[in-house]
Amino acid sequence: MADEIKQEPPANFKVTIDNVTLDVPPGTTILQAARLIGGDVTPPAMCFYTPLKGSGGKCRTCLVEVSKGSEKDPRPMPKLVASCRTTVMDGMEVKSITSERVINARNSVVEFLLINHPLDCPVCDQAGECHLQDLSYEHGKAGTRYEFKRRTFKKHNLGKYIQLHMTRCILCYRCVFTADQLTNKRQHGVLDRGDHAEIATYIEKSLDNQFIGNVIDVCPVGALTDKTFRFKNRVWFTKPVDAHRDCPNCCGKVTLWERGNEVLRVTARKDQWGEILPAEDGKTGWICNECRFEKKDINDWVIEGPMKVARHSVIGANHYEVLDRPKETISAVMGGRAPKLLMDIHSISEVNDPGVDLSKIPGPATGAVFNREKVIEEKKD
Amino acid sequence: MSSQKLLLENAHIEGIRYYDVYRKNGGYRSVEKALKMAPDEVVEEVKKSGLRGRGGAGFPTGMKWSFIAKPEGVPRHLVCNADESEPGTFKDRYLMEFLPHLLIEGLIVSSYALGSNVTYIYIRGEYAWIPDILEQAIAEAKANGFLGKNILNSGFDCEIYVQRGAGAYICGEETALIESLEGKRGNPRIKPPFPAVKGAWDRPTVVNNVETLAAVVPIINIGGEEYAKIGVGRSTGTKLISACGNINKPGVYEIDMTISVEEFIYSDEWCGGIKSGKRLKACIPGGSSVPILPANLLLKTAKGESRIMNYESLSDGGFATGTMMGSGGFIVLDEDQCVVKHTYTLARFYRHESCGQCSPCREGTGWMEKLLLRLDQGQGKLSDIDLLWDIQSKIEGNTICPLGDAAAWPVAAAIRHFRDEFEWHITNAAEAQTRNYGLAHYADPLPVSEPVAV
Ligand SMILES: Cc1cc2nc3c(=O)[nH]c(=O)nc-3n(C[C@H](O)[C@H](O)[C@H](O)COP(=O)(O)O)c2cc1C
Ligand code: SF4
Ligand code: SF4
Ligand code: FES
Numbered sequence: 001m002a003d004e005i006k007q008e009p010p011a012n013f014k015v016t017i018d019n020v021t022l023d024v025p026p027g028t029t030i031l032q033a034a035r036l037i038g039g040d041v042t043p044p045a046m047c048f049y050t051p052l053k054g055s056g057g058k059c060r061t062c063l064v065e066v067s068k069g070s071e072k073d074p075r076p077m078p079k080l081v082a083s084c085r086t087t088v089m090d091g092m093e094v095k096s097i098t099s100e101r102v103i104n105a106r107n108s109v110v111e112f113l114l115i116n117h118p119l120d121c122p123v124c125d126q127a128g129e130c131h132l133q134d135l136s137y138e139h140g141k142a143g144t145r146y147e148f149k150r151r152t153f154k155k156h157n158l159g160k161y162i163q164l165h166m167t168r169c170i171l172c173y174r175c176v177f178t179a180d181q182l183t184n185k186r187q188h189g190v191l192d193r194g195d196h197a198e199i200a201t202y203i204e205k206s207l208d209n210q211f212i213g214n215v216i217d218v219c220p221v222g223a224l225t226d227k228t229f230r231f232k233n234r235v236w237f238t239k240p241v242d243a244h245r246d247c248p249n250c251c252g253k254v255t256l257w258e259r260g261n262e263v264l265r266v267t268a269r270k271d272q273w274g275e276i277l278p279a280e281d282g283k284t285g286w287i288c289n290e291c292r293f294e295k296k297d298i299n300d301w302v303i304e305g306p307m308k309v310a311r312h313s314v315i316g317a318n319h320y321e322v323l324d325r326p327k328e329t330i331s332a333v334m335g336g337r338a339p340k341l342l343m344d345i346h347s348i349s350e351v352n353d354p355g356v357d358l359s360k361i362p363g364p365a366t367g368a369v370f371n372r373e374k375v376i377e378e379k380k381d
Numbered sequence: 382m383s384s385q386k387l388l389l390e391n392a393h394i395e396g397i398r399y400y401d402v403y404r405k406n407g408g409y410r411s412v413e414k415a416l417k418m419a420p421d422e423v424v425e426e427v428k429k430s431g432l433r434g435r436g437g438a439g440f441p442t443g444m445k446w447s448f449i450a451k452p453e454g455v456p457r458h459l460v461c462n463a464d465e466s467e468p469g470t471f472k473d474r475y476l477m478e479f480l481p482h483l484l485i486e487g488l489i490v491s492s493y494a495l496g497s498n499v500t501y502i503y504i505r506g507e508y509a510w511i512p513d514i515l516e517q518a519i520a521e522a523k524a525n526g527f528l529g530k531n532i533l534n535s536g537f538d539c540e541i542y543v544q545r546g547a548g549a550y551i552c553g554e555e556t557a558l559i560e561s562l563e564g565k566r567g568n569p570r571i572k573p574p575f576p577a578v579k580g581a582w583d584r585p586t587v588v589n590n591v592e593t594l595a596a597v598v599p600i601i602n603i604g605g606e607e608y609a610k611i612g613v614g615r616s617t618g619t620k621l622i623s624a625c626g627n628i629n630k631p632g633v634y635e636i637d638m639t640i641s642v643e644e645f646i647y648s649d650e651w652c653g654g655i656k657s658g659k660r661l662k663a664c665i666p667g668g669s670s671v672p673i674l675p676a677n678l679l680l681k682t683a684k685g686e687s688r689i690m691n692y693e694s695l696s697d698g699g700f701a702t703g704t705m706m707g708s709g710g711f712i713v714l715d716e717d718q719c720v721v722k723h724t725y726t727l728a729r730f731y732r733h734e735s736c737g738q739c740s741p742c743r744e745g746t747g748w749m750e751k752l753l754l755r756l757d758q759g760q761g762k763l764s765d766i767d768l769l770w771d772i773q774s775k776i777e778g779n780t781i782c783p784l785g786d787a788a789a790w791p792v793a794a795a796i797r798h799f800r801d802e803f804e805w806h807i808t809n810a811a812e813a814q815t816r817n818y819g820l821a822h823y824a825d826p827l828p829v830s831e832p833v834a835v
Contacts, residue, residue: 053613058570058738060779104759106776145768148751171737191564191735193549195747197737341779 006175013090016039017064018098028082030094031062035273044106044115044135047172048084048222050275051284055177056084059170063105068093080105110139117144117166126222128235131274132170153198160228161293166198169223175199175215182221182286183209200224210249213292217268217276228293228361229257234359237262241305245264247298249288251279255307256295256298262359263296269307293319296359387609387619388592389582394450394481398514400521403482405728409527413603415490416535423494427597429605431617435460435549436462436553436590437668437708439692447494448577451521457585459497461594463504463511463548464553469710469729472621473591475633476510477504480595481518485541487594489527490601492539495587499539503558506548515543522721529623550734554782555588557736568736569782579692586807590708592621604746612638616691620706624715627663629653638691643680646691646713657714662820663799664694667707668785669727672794679717683827692826698796716820721806721813724795725753730787742785745776749792755804759810770796799823 011021017034018041024033031051034042046058062084066077069328071091080101083094096102114136121127127129149336153166177190191200216224238257245252257265268287269277276285295301396402403409415423428443449457461484465473478486479665484502492500504512519541522528530538544562546552552561556570559581580586596618601610609617616638625631628646630653636645645651646661655661661676680688683702688694692706713722730747752769755761773789796803802818 057781058740060741061737063779084570105464105775105779109740109779112740112748112775115744115748146748148748170740171743173738192737193551194732194735194737195743197743 015088015092017094052177057082060109065095065099106183115150124222125182125225131220168221174218210288213289215287242304243301251283253279266292386635401559411598412489420494426605430600430608435592450578458581459500460490460588461502463591466550469706469712471666472623481514483595485518485598500537502543506546506758512543551736622709624711627656627715628713642688663714664718665712667705668710671705671707675798720799722757725757726792728753739781741776746788759814761807
């Protein structure tokens with residue numbers, strides 16, 4: 001007893017979010033606490049990213065109401081606060097989905113994020129794992145009140161592997177922090193300001209860096225995409241498996257996105273919030289460009305098994321399948337032809353034809369890649 | 382009634398820009414006096430004076446100074462905010478151009494009070510000719526022993542550097558200013574931490590407006606208590622007002638916050654009345670971010686009392702019937718001005734100046750600008766007015782920095798008080814392209830609500 005130095009663990013703080021009370025260590029943010037509760041209580045977070053220092057506070061989707069500041073100072077906070085950047089106090093009471101103000105603010109942020117968004121999900125590689133797609137499905141309205149031309153930018157090739165679709169960017173700054181914190185050459189990635197601000201070519205300067213590919217993983221939307229995966233397949237047709245290799249540059253622990261026995265894409269491993277998981281040995285989970293872009297042979301990897309984290313996406317959850325399809329009207333305007341996009345893509349699409357090696361073709365997979373004769377007969381019902 | 386002058390008292394003297402003349406007229410006395418006091422005593426004087434920040438928010442300066450953290454071995458900084466970019470505000474420019482030594486003197490005293498050995502003036506890029514004036518004043522002060530090492534044998538060292546901005550309104554927001562000063566993109570920081578704890582280079586930092594820091598000079602000279610006797614209530618001392626718009630005598634005036642708005646506009650001592658004998662329609666009394674008021678609410682409060690040029694009276698009635706003192710940029714609109722066009726112009730400014738970090742401000746300002754342009758061009762719909770109201774209400778309070786609020790308030794106030802004019806622009810679209818709505822009823826006396834018998 002005498003030898004033991006008694007170190008009192010810092011007393012935990014009691015915080016109540018939407019009437020659920022829990023104990024968390026001091027320094028925990030409201031968002032982190034809400035994630036411990038999980039479910040609908042957890043605010044959506046489009047810009048905060050735990051492994052990135054300084055991230056958060058910008059998108060404003062995670063706003064919550066603090067109805068009681070703390071035990072010591074019970075006054076409510078007058079404004080809604082960004083839960084990702086506000087730490088809990090002992091006795092704090094927070095309202096997320098139980099506050100009408102929060103719901104209104106969240107819906108309006110979603111509207112703001114969408115007014116200039118191209119809504120090009122059908123041709124976007126991110127569809128199916130896009131946080132904005134999920135967010136708008138859960139909080140958005142069907143119509144738009146915005147009646148002006150949407151903002152557009154030119155597409156940019158940021159080197160061999162990465163494409164930037166600035167038009168889809170929500171300026172979350174995650175890629176900027178990533179490039180800043182994983183590479184040593186750059187300071188800023190945003191040019192200009194306001195609604196004409198853009199992620200710009202300064203980023204190209206660090207493109208030869210072994211770790212720059214991670215900007216693709218942190219991007220919540222389809223603004224930064226993997227050119228080696230571009231248009232090869234829809235993510236919901238691919239099978240994610242965890243795998244590793246002995247990599248001299250990084251942890252080598254990845255998720256492979258397979259189609260049959262082909263590796264179509266390699267990403268870092270992510271948790272249920274879409275954040276990079278630290279490797280078990282304590283190393284960071286960021287992966288190098290070699291693993292990400294150049295190891296597309298199944299024999300490069302030791303397969304561990306199916307990806308452990310359950311992914312959540314509106315497409316994965318089949319929300320889109322139950323949509324009412326405007327069959328009659330559409331075929332009328334298309335001269336009697338039934339549009340493919342509105343059919344059940346899961347059963348009629350040719351992209352899963354195992355006779356075509358998607359990973360072997362250099363560019364995106366277009367209809368020309370497939371043997372037209374093998375097209376599966378259209379379902380008639 | 383003539384106002385007492387504390388800041389511009391000597392502005393008319395030939396050569397007051399230069400050290401010798403400035404010194405001969407009593408300049409740098411406050412440094413001599415302050416350096417014999419303890420730094421905390423200087424802070425105490427400023428507290429007693431009741432001085433409130435002149436940059437717009439009106440936060441008590443002495444209290445702000447007492448919040449500065451003093452960790453052992455960490456330098457502290459005072460930064461003078463000379464970014465003055467709020468439309469309608471040009472008082473700091475006047476002060477720096479004509480009385481640069483007054484600012485330098487205030488900076489030395491304030492640096493001493495806060496323990497800042499390296500002090501910065503961050504000046505907007507468009508004031509291209511002023512850094513030279515300031516740097517010359519700094520060099521003169523240094524040559525005469527008021528800056529540099531061991532000032533007046535007090536043991537206090539101080540250097541002042543002038544840093545030019547690149548022309549961004551947002552860099553006037555104190556944390557964006559600090560980022561820019563550090564050589565980074567001028568994005569406002571997410572608070573907390575506040576600059577008083579972690580400011581420039583993560584060191585405790587106080588950011589104050591030019592006029593605030595200049596006012597420290599008379600406070601030390603006459604004493605905080607004397608200073609507090611000027612003015613009324615919590616509006617102590619004198620305030621610089623930059624008056625512009627449709628008035629006979631635009632310019633920078635020093636007032637003691639006891640005169641009425643009516644007197645300020647119509648008296649020959651100040652604005653000299655509305656130009657060309659026209660009638661007053663509306664006014665933005667505190668820089669573009671504060672709510673616009675129609676003539677009737679400007680001159681009298683909702684209670685029917687005469688409105689006075691001070692913090693309390695201008696904000697009497699809240700945003701429903703009042704406005705704010707703001708930065709003192711006093712913009713007067715006569716009966717020929719179009720409130721719709723005017724609101725569009727402001728919306729365009731805020732869209733252009735938003736830093737783009739947070740979604741409501743980045744997207745909302747652009748949306749409001751497009752709607753207002755459409756309204757101004759006679760292509761609007763009645764539902765656009767409600768939509769504008771809805772957008773501004775969704776920006777306000779939901780952003781990182783107050784620029785979002787500053788963009789929302791002018792639109793809200795214009796719709797609140799001038800809705801008829803907006804509607805007329807839509808229902809009489811063709812006519813609205815050829816003539817203005819005019820004064821309408823905006824100057825009509827308001828019914829005074831009877832005090833409720835208890
Ligand atoms: C968008 C924005 C622009 C601002 N511009 C200025 C400015 O140009 N000059 C200024 O003194 N304060 C400006 N401020 C206020 C500053 O953030 C800060 O409150 C002020 O410098 C504090 O000084 P004071 O206490 O002496 O008023 C601005 C604030 C915002 C939100
Ligand atoms: S490109 Fe992607 S990660 Fe970068 S700021 Fe835009 S949305 Fe965020
Ligand atoms: S409110 Fe506007 S100016 Fe301020 S941080 Fe947000 S986007 Fe930038
Ligand atoms: S996640 Fe908190 S503001 Fe974006």
